[in-house]
Amino acid sequence: MIKIRPHHLLCVRGFNGKGYSDDFIQNMARVVRALKNKKEILITFGYDDICSKCPDLNNEKCVSEEKVGKHDSLVANELDLENGKVYNTVGLSKDTDAKKTALKRYCVSCEWFDECY
Numbered sequence: 471m472i473k474i475r476p477h478h479l480l481c482v483r484g485f486n487g488k489g490y491s492d493d494f495i496q497n498m499a500r501v502v503r504a505l506k507n508k509k510e511i512l513i514t515f516g517y518d519d520i521c522s523k524c525p526d527l528n529n530e531k532c533v534s535e536e537k538v539g540k541h542d543s544l545v546a547n548e549l550d551l552e553n554g555k556v557y558n559t560v561g562l563s564k565d566t567d568a569k570k571t572a573l574k575r576y577c578v579s580c581e582w583f584d585e586c587y
Contacts, residue, residue: 471510471511471512472501472504472512472519473514473518474505474511474514474520475513475514475515475518475520475521475538475542476541476543476545476546476549476551477544477576480566480576481520481580481582482498482505483570485498485499485502490525490526491523491525494523496523497519497520497522497523498523501519501520505559509560510558510559511556511557512554512555512556512557513546513552513556514553514554515539515542515543515546516530516531517531544576548576549565549566
């Protein structure tokens with residue numbers, strides 16, 4: 471099962487093969503492929519499968535945890551997600567598509583925004 475932070479649901483939608491490093495890009499591509507093939511994902515408000523190859527990870531915590539934690543909370547509220555709960559990927563994808571315009575506003579401050587949108 472894929473473990474993913476709420477704000478990373480937006481990151482995977484905008485992923486276009488670019489990232490912090492080759493390891494990060496390969497891992498992100500793996501996660502994106504897995505999300506297409508899995509029926510369920512576990513939502514977590516912390517370290518997830520995408521974080522595992524991020525250079526901002528330090529002792530299984532993001533060096534920008536305060537910022538990304540706020541993004542997680544905003545996206546979770548928008549999509550009505552709970553920490554530690556398993557969700558159906560098809561339903562979650564439909565919910566994310568339906569709220570794409572509203573959710574996009576959380577991405578504006580991201581360094582990858584111009585690459586994704």
